Amino acid sequence: MGPLTTPKKGREVGSVDPWTPTSNLKMLISAASPEIRNREKELCMDNDGRDSLESTQEPENGEESEKMISRKEKSLGLLCHKFLARYPDYPNPALNNDICLDDVATELNVERRRIYDIMNVLESLHMVSRSAKNRYTWHGRTKLAETLAILKQVGEEHQYSQQMQQIRQRLVEKEFDFDGEEKENEVAVVDLENGEHGQKELFFVELPGVEFKAASVNSRKDKSLRVMSQKFVMLFLVSNPRVVSLDVAAKILIGEDQAADQDKNKFKTKVRRLYDIANVLRSLKLIEKVHVAEERGRKPAFEWVGPDDFPQVIDSENTSTACPPKKKGVLEPHASADNCAKNLFSSPGTKRSFTRHPSLIKLAKSIQDDRRKINSAPSSPVKMNSDFPNKMAQLAAICKIELDQESATGDEGLKPAAAEANTGYVLQLPTPTSVEPSHIPLQPPTQEQAVNTTANPIPHAMLAAQPSGSVAYIPAQCSPLIPVLLPQQRGSGPYAVYLNPSSLRSNPLARPQPTSLAVRSMTFEDKTGQSPNGQSAAKSHTAADASPSGVKRLRSELASEGSPSKAKRSDPTFKDTSPKLCEILQARLKARRVGQLTSRPSPRALHLDPEFVNTPGGAVANQTLEQSLELLLDREEKVANSDSEAGLTPVRAVPLTPRQLHAETLIPAGYLIPISQQSLISYKEVQSSGAESNKISPPNIYQTPTAGSRPAPAQEITPTNLRLQRPTNAASPQATQQAHRLNSPSPAILNFTLQNLGLISSSSPGSAFATPQTPERANTLTSPLPSPLTLQQRAMVFIKPLSPVHIQQTVSPHQVALIGVQQPLMATPKGSGVPQHSFFHTPVSLSPLAAVVNTAGQSSIKTVHIPQRKLDVTTDES
DNA sequence: AAATCCCGCCAATCG
């Protein structure tokens, strides 16, 4: 009765009359041990589940009809899951994707308050937008990639990685009971830095399209949850091992008020919110709960498992961090990340009015349009028609669905691939002319670009062309004409072929004559395979621990950690050196930049705004330079972070960073190589991921993208989604494997691939190439029956036939490395011959090739070369 | 005991 006491609900279990077929089950389950219960529950949800709770049953009848509502049944996460199940990931924009809070609340049978929680974080990701009172519009993941890209950028501008680093540092010191002195210093530093950039406070980041909520209102309400959520996400996007520990996040989120020990209360509150956010993010399969090891045991943390690589939003201007209230007045249509972000930061005390100028609203709209166009016409000077965006979007959506499913299932392994997939930049329609794969299409197109290219040929064609293909289709001669996505659920799941149109072509209409094609790998899984999430995850987990790979990793980590003292010191050192290093790098960078720019056929290839292209090159160069510089700095930090982070070793050897290496591995053109990839699958928590991660496939109907064009593909795709993992699977992993094997397109190829990878990895100097994948493969090779966590998912290696010339020109370490690898490819794994120098001295690769590899130069730069940087630092140090 | 995080009071804001 206590006013403070949470009212208990009748937890009479048995009394309930089953309103749902599942309810019985539930009851039973709940009776079981909590653990089992959970798992069961999830499974249940996964499969037939979906109807169980959310089916709107249970009007309300008996209030005491409650069952053993183990607290978890009411968790925000579950609720969110249910919520998400109601809407398609990629809604048809044409339809009216309206969400009525009341309805939802009712249907889900929850208090409204809870819905708000969900909506808030979804809104922060632009998955929904408030359209009016009580009303939201569902966007699904349509804009997710874009949003993430922006958030990432903003996060970088905020030097969150730095901040995190410092906080960690502080924490560590604290633990060591170091004198407060140092702490003070640290704090001071922080202050300083903050000061420099102006005490920045983050505000809700908006997308041009998805913005201001209800017409007028744009209250300054942008408060915590939303913003906090964005910040939280940013943290992930900027930290190297994409792991963020709860407390660190909380501290950062608490605000720049690095006031000495924050009030415990504030901290507590923040953490509470964080959990809330984390729950929905988890439902979205963007993060996973993990733990980071620490002297004193483990700390709760979360790992980002969502898309990881985005086309960089080219920031035309305001590269600067502290952006004072921008003069939106001039705001050109070309929205940069900054521009897109509504209120990024503001000075501490200065509360600028958050209220958007009415005029701005219009602007925003136009911005959106323009932005689309721009994005869509990366490589062509000619603007696309406004109607393209839609089609493109839809197309993209389709692909996304595909990819997403693939990747969503838990792979996430193939960095680039997945990333691209997630971002939906997948289809690449090559030119229907040449069939000769021999030259290189540079630069993987971005979604829009792709679409663009495709635009003419038109979706239909593509889709139609898509045979539900089998590997057979993909053969070397795979002409550029062949569509990109080959969904094939039979046997082995879809393959995706990435055909790059040459981005060099000066004119969109001018069919590039792709002399070669690039095959982008996509992940796929065989039907038989269960959801990688559940089992594979589990398996991988264990494997990680036990397998040699795990050991190896551990060792390396230890090594890197070296002596604690050293580690400690590294930080200061870093600070000192960093500047110089930066200079050097900068110079180098500059040089490259210039070269690159000049040599580059078209700046547009970099997704530069047409307008900018027109502007004096110098300006552009500078801009970019600046950015890159920042990036450099960032990287520096990151590196440092990761280094020192050794202390916080993620329990499950987490760093999957260098995925791109593999992905980008150059291989003789024409091969489609399926590779095992589940090792890459993020180490999901056995419990958490399992069912819930497998989205309950929403009605296909929704997914049917391109209006009327062709539902078939979508459906075909769907199956992937449906693979339900029955508990039984667990029992017979082997069977699964075998099945898999049988299904696999070509064991030979597979082996081949594995070998290659193995080679690559082995040849690499630990840090750089120590990818999680490697070990796996090694295993596979070794024994016919790989560890339980074998391949349920395979991915294809990116095949990027590159003309020798290019390769040579390319001096990027990356390339070099690859090349090196390539040589020994068939030979011995010993490949120690890899030119390490290059590794050490080319922190940031601007080689065209490198740029090519990723959708956006910038991003590529960021992601791809981190490892080298690491080395670099060390080297220079010595 | 610590980690999670549900619940719902109640203050801003909205309409």
Next chain:
DNA sequence: CGATTGGCGGGATTT
């Protein structure tokens, strides 16, 4: 002014 939103933190549940 009533309805919406959504901070916030007590304290129940889980781990």
